[in-house]
Amino acid sequence: MIAPRPAILLFDEPLSNLDAKLRVEMRTELLRVHRATGATSVYVTHDRVEAMTMATHVAVLNGGRVEQFGSPEDLVRNPATAFVATFVGTPPANLVPVSSLPRERAVDLPVDAPAMYRPEDLSASAEPSAVSMAFDFAEASPVAGRTMLTGTQGALRLTAVVDAAPRRQIGDKVHFTVPKIPAALFAQNGERLS
Numbered sequence: 001m002i003a004p005r006p007a008i009l010l011f012d013e014p015l016s017n018l019d020a021k022l023r024v025e026m027r028t029e030l031l032r033v034h035r036a037t038g039a040t041s042v043y044v045t046h047d048r049v050e051a052m053t054m055a056t057h058v059a060v061l062n063g064g065r066v067e068q069f070g071s072p073e074d075l076v077r078n079p080a081t082a083f084v085a086t087f088v089g090t091p092p093a094n095l096v097p098v099s100s101l102p103r104e105r106a107v108d109l110p111v112d113a114p115a116m117y118r119p120e121d122l123s124a125s126a127e128p129s130a131v132s133m134a135f136d137f138a139e140a141s142p143v144a145g146r147t148m149l150t151g152t153q154g155a156l157r158l159t160a161v162v163d164a165a166p167r168r169q170i171g172d173k174v175h176f177t178v179p180k181i182p183a184a185l186f187a188q189n190g191e192r193l194s
Contacts, residue, residue, distance in 0.1 A: 009034075011043040015050065027054055049090060052076075060084050082114055082190040091119050091148055091159045095186070096178065100156060102131045105178055113193060115182035122160035123177045124149050126168065132175035133158070137168035151176060 014030070015023045031054060034041050045051050051058050052072040060067045060075065060083070068080040072088070079085035085093040095114040098106050109115060128134060135151025135158055142148075147165040151158050151174045158176050168174050185193040 005037075006039055009037070009039050009041045011041060013045055015045075015047075023050070030054065048088060052088060052090075058088075060087060079116070079184065080192055082116075082186040085116050085184065085186070091161070093118050093183070094122070094158050096156065096158070100133065100153070101178065102133060104131050105180060109182070109185065110193070112188055113185045116184040116186065117178045118183050119148070119159045119161040121179050121183065122158070122162070124160050124162050124166060125175045125177070126166035128175045129177065132177045134173050134175055137170060137172045137174045140165045140168075149174065
């Protein structure tokens, strides 16, 4: 039986087998169909960009459990857990152990709490400062007229979105500076503290 005017549409990764260009075109087409029909759509995807660009509300699942449900903007601006903070956004937020921060940035922060910093709030330089952290340069990629710069320090990975990235070679030192106040703090279990 075919339902001529369904009230709900269920999509299970409908674009997963398409090439990148066709995926973008089909996202636009699916949104057009959604607006034309007015039907509620439940859309399952592992593609974070797809979820964040198409949805009015997103449920972020982790191990079968809903970590957070809300608008894409709310998930990025106010992640309820460390998992959500590092899962949504392009690039996602950085979580830095307070013990890894320069002393001037760690004042008044709980030592065992991961601090969240948004990539667009970081700065990067080829030269060190009293409030910077030295990382090994990993990559730089152009993103919408800016540069996404990534560095590593052991298991810690930090990404900044900057107007002008210092010219570095893989493995050179790049110095990241985080804001004085983190965007959020999380407990060891991942729950948001502030």
